Amino acid sequence: MKVLDLVQDGSFKVLNEGNNLEREIRAPYCCDLLSVAMGRMPADSAWVTVMGNINTLAVATLADAACIILAEGSHLDDPALNKAKQQEITVFETELPIFEAAFIVYQKLHA
Numbered sequence: 001m002k003v004l005d006l007v008q009d010g011s012f013k014v015l016n017e018g019n020n021l022e023r024e025i026r027a028p029y030c031c032d033l034l035s036v037a038m039g040r041m042p043a044d045s046a047w048v049t050v051m052g053n054i055n056t057l058a059v060a061t062l063a064d065a066a067c068i069i070l071a072e073g074s075h076l077d078d079p080a081l082n083k084a085k086q087q088e089i090t091v092f093e094t095e096l097p098i099f100e101a102a103f104i105v106y107q108k109l110h111a
Contacts, residue, residue: 001025001108003067003090006046011104012069012092015076019088025066025109028102034059041065048102050074057083067091069105071098 004021007014029045031037034055041047043064049056052074060068067090070076075093076084084091094101 001105005108006067006092006105007090009108011108012094012101015070015091015093016081016084016089018067018084018090020066020090023066025105027109028105029065030098030102038063046102046105048098048105050098052076052080054080054083056080057087057089060089061087069094069101071096071101
């Protein structure tokens with residue numbers, strides 16, 4: 001599944017559409033502790049978190065995440081949204097709990 005598939009299917013609200021829409025998503029990854037995510041997140045993950053600040057974008061870039069999904073009604077703060085636009089990082093948001101958001105990605109990967 002590609003990032004574009006998540007953009008088009010409407011499962012999550014698109015906060016910022018990056019330049020990586022053809023990038024493959026290999027797995028969902030759930031973690032809110034940035035230092036753990038930075039060290040353990042597999043590349044090409046759809047990272048599901050509630051952390052909506054500029055540090056989240058830095059970790060996503062360092063860990064080579066395919067996209068970010070903000071769960072539980074979390075939003076990007078203004079500096080983070082501006083940085084996501086500048087760096088062309090695809091970011092989604094949803095009201096769903098973290099597990100349910102990740103499970104949607106998992107189901108789409110294994111459909």
